[in-house]
Amino acid sequence: MALPLTYNFRNVLVRWRATLATILGIGLVVAVFVLVQALAVGLEKSASNTGDPRNIMIVRKGSTAESTSMVSLAQLQIIRYWEQIARNEAGVPLVSADVITLISQPRIDGRGEANVSVRGLTPVGMALRPQVKLISGRWFTPGKREVAVSQKMARRFAGFHVGDSFRTAGNTLTVVGEFDGSNSAFDSEVWMDADETRSLFDRQNYSSLLVRAASPQAGQEIVSRIEADKRLPLLAGPEVKYYGDQTATAMPIKILGNFLATAMSIGAVFAAMNTMYASVGSRTREIGTLRVLGFRRRTILAGFIIEGALLAAIGGVVGCLLALPLHGVSTGTMSFNSFSETVFEFRITPWLAAKGMIFAVVVGIIGSLLPAIRASRLPVITALKSV
Amino acid sequence: MAEPIVKIRELTKLYSQGEIQVTALDRITLDIAAGEFLALMGPSGSGKSTLLHIIAGVDRPTSGQCLVQGVDVTKLNESQLADWRNQNVGFIFQTFNLIPVLTAAENVELPLLLTRLSRTQRRKQVETALEVVGLADRAKHLPRQLSGGQEQRVAIARALVTDPALIVADEPTGNLDSHSAQEVLSALQALRKDAGKTIIMVTHDPKAAAFGTRQIHLEKGELSQ
Numbered sequence: 001m002a003l004p005l006t007y008n009f010r011n012v013l014v015r016w017r018a019t020l021a022t023i024l025g026i027g028l029v030v031a032v033f034v035l036v037q038a039l040a041v042g043l044e045k046s047a048s049n050t051g052d053p054r055n056i057m058i059v060r061k062g063s064t065a066e067s068t069s070m071v072s073l074a075q076l077q078i079i080r081y082w083e084q085i086a087r088n089e090a091g092v093p094l095v096s097a098d099v100i101t102l103i104s105q106p107r108i109d110g111r112g113e114a115n116v117s118v119r120g121l122t123p124v125g126m127a128l129r130p131q132v133k134l135i136s137g138r139w140f141t142p143g144k145r146e147v148a149v150s151q152k153m154a155r156r157f158a159g160f161h162v163g164d165s166f167r168t169a170g171n172t173l174t175v176v177g178e179f180d181g182s183n184s185a186f187d188s189e190v191w192m193d194a195d196e197t198r199s200l201f202d203r204q205n206y207s208s209l210l211v212r213a214a215s216p217q218a219g220q221e222i223v224s225r226i227e228a229d230k231r232l233p234l235l236a237g238p239e240v241k242y243y244g245d246q247t248a249t250a251m252p253i254k255i256l257g258n259f260l261a262t263a264m265s266i267g268a269v270f271a272a273m274n275t276m277y278a279s280v281g282s283r284t285r286e287i288g289t290l291r292v293l294g295f296r297r298r299t300i301l302a303g304f305i306i307e308g309a310l311l312a313a314i315g316g317v318v319g320c321l322l323a324l325p326l327h328g329v330s331t332g333t334m335s336f337n338s339f340s341e342t343v344f345e346f347r348i349t350p351w352l353a354a355k356g357m358i359f360a361v362v363v364g365i366i367g368s369l370l371p372a373i374r375a376s377r378l379p380v381i382t383a384l385k386s387v
Numbered sequence: 388m389a390e391p392i393v394k395i396r397e398l399t400k401l402y403s404q405g406e407i408q409v410t411a412l413d414r415i416t417l418d419i420a421a422g423e424f425l426a427l428m429g430p431s432g433s434g435k436s437t438l439l440h441i442i443a444g445v446d447r448p449t450s451g452q453c454l455v456q457g458v459d460v461t462k463l464n465e466s467q468l469a470d471w472r473n474q475n476v477g478f479i480f481q482t483f484n485l486i487p488v489l490t491a492a493e494n495v496e497l498p499l500l501l502t503r504l505s506r507t508q509r510r511k512q513v514e515t516a517l518e519v520v521g522l523a524d525r526a527k528h529l530p531r532q533l534s535g536g537q538e539q540r541v542a543i544a545r546a547l548v549t550d551p552a553l554i555v556a557d558e559p560t561g562n563l564d565s566h567s568a569q570e571v572l573s574a575l576q577a578l579r580k581d582a583g584k585t586i587i588m589v590t591h592d593p594k595a596a597a598f599g600t601r602q603i604h605l606e607k608g609e610l611s612q
Contacts, residue, residue: 010488289484294473380445
């Protein structure tokens, strides 16, 4: 038979000054744990918002990112009129030949410069990415040195708001619109006309092709046709998979996060242990009394472990509450795939919060294990005589 | 005389303090009849508390027998002893030993949590026990909101709530003023008279001992009636 939970709960509360420090300590660890995981989730979410299952992405064989890929005009001509590629009402094949280039831009907060991806594309390319929506200003006009910038990039870089202009590659570009990429990878881009990008940045070739397959079957055929054609040293695959692979960027964050959380959790375990040892120490006679009344050793053991878990669970709630205000806040990092600034949001999912709570409770249980064993092993007489 | 409730035969308890061996109890033989209020007296270190602890099943003798209601408590293991104490002995401490975070009623209810009684049955027994000690109106108070005498009466209620045949009290008035001590001793006396409980009380206060039906003295581990 267990001790009533109210007993454990009140014991946690009664020493609130001592427990508060432990609760805050565990809370901070959980907050860090949740936030780092939230970054990784945000990055993955950004990737999963990007691809369209009907789209096929074509890049140069051996390149892992669009920015390091190259597709020649001749290659484009071979592929463009394949019957597996869907067409719009006007009969134009839905093929977007994009140019990706990096420009260096000063950050808005003056903390130096960072690489920004510029995507040169055509109206077909925009139609293939319906999640990108104009939210202010207008789209660029080809030939007029105009660009549209994602709203999230506009908040991070200088000279990126509608009406602003900036210099790059010897030219002055004017921002005429801001778009929202619905938390996709396009939120990290600047868009302008494809041919204008090629001439401005002196590019003979395109970086990648995005094509809309006429059917899932046709999509597979496109992939195998490219694979089979000796003239095309290209790699085709579903757009969804391409962006999924880009989440490798999240790996260092996850590793760092797990390392941080592990290191901090060791500290938190000791904090919990300290609190629980103090708790056992000051309640030695109480433990003796419970034993005299007939409570068994394992009940005492379970009681103190439950108390430690309870303490940590309160810390877990505090940690989640500390992390919560950052939910939806966007941040950026350099992607190790595109070598440019990638923006994404902290995303604290219910599952992530649950993981944080589990993490806290595990810390509490480990921390209270030794003190609980000590409490349960106290000889009754010794315990009773303690003051 | 009917079969005694406590039968002690040749009970010896040795402690070793470093190299010196201390004899706390030296071949004690003692019978305690059901319905007695026995006052165990003696100076500090005479072994009276040790004797009480062995009878109550919280300490073990070095040798000898201690039968309580026919059960040799020296032969029970840890868990059996815990269950046995819960069902057969009510314990009253000098320092009351109430759980500070629990209310009077919750403290009294503690031993009942180990029984199969339902919540309502438990509540009822707690209520009755608190009425017996005259503290029904303090049920929701925490120990720190009670006076010393009241705390000890709550402890008495906790000792009798499982309706054990034997109640042991270790210096129950040691931490109380004379007025509160009087209350507590009267309560114990009433338990013997009205409920027929057997009470063993350790004390070194002759005034307290006078409440008992029999007084025995321990000196250096030996009985000196």
